[in-house]
Amino acid sequence: MLMIRSMVEGKEGRLMRNEITARMWEDCETRLKLMTHMTQSVRRKGLEDLLQQFRASLIAYDEGFLTDDKTLSAALWRTLFTYESVDPKYLELIVQYIRTQVEHLHTIGTEKFFLDGKITWKPFPPFYP
Structure with a gap:
């Protein structure tokens, strides 16, 4: 969300x-580096895998953000929930939060956004009423 805001x-x-x-x-x-039980090659491979996942998630989130809620929801399901079963109402709640939060971030003035060092975040609505 910060990356979306910064790109304007x-x-x-x-x-x-x-x-x-x-x-x-x-x-x-x-x-x-704190995972001393892993060999350096295993850590390096893990970092490479994480990089690929990061790139793919950025593309998926950008596509979802720029298109519609269904596409953003699918991106979240793939990357955040890793294809696991999830109640659609939770995906809807997260999509609404992301859209609301990005809109809120765009209300922060340029100087405050760059120089203040503190970002105000909208509270995430509770999952259970």
Whole structure:
């Protein structure tokens, strides 16, 4: 969602998107190094697999966000729920949250978005009333 928001900011937005991604990969590498029971080749393969999944999920989420709720729901089901059985009302709730959250992020001014360092998030609605 932050990457979607940052991309409306031109060159600076692309730089921010790239930094978000770079920090995520640094965190992944740091966490993998803590898994000392794994060989380096197994960790490297895991990171390569994660990279492929990340790229595929970005494409799926972008397509879903730019098209319709059904496509976004399918992307979430594939990537977040990994094809497991899930109540459709939960997928609908998540899709609505994502759309509401991205809309909210677009209301944050450019200066505040880039310089404040604190993003306000809409609360996620409870699954159970």
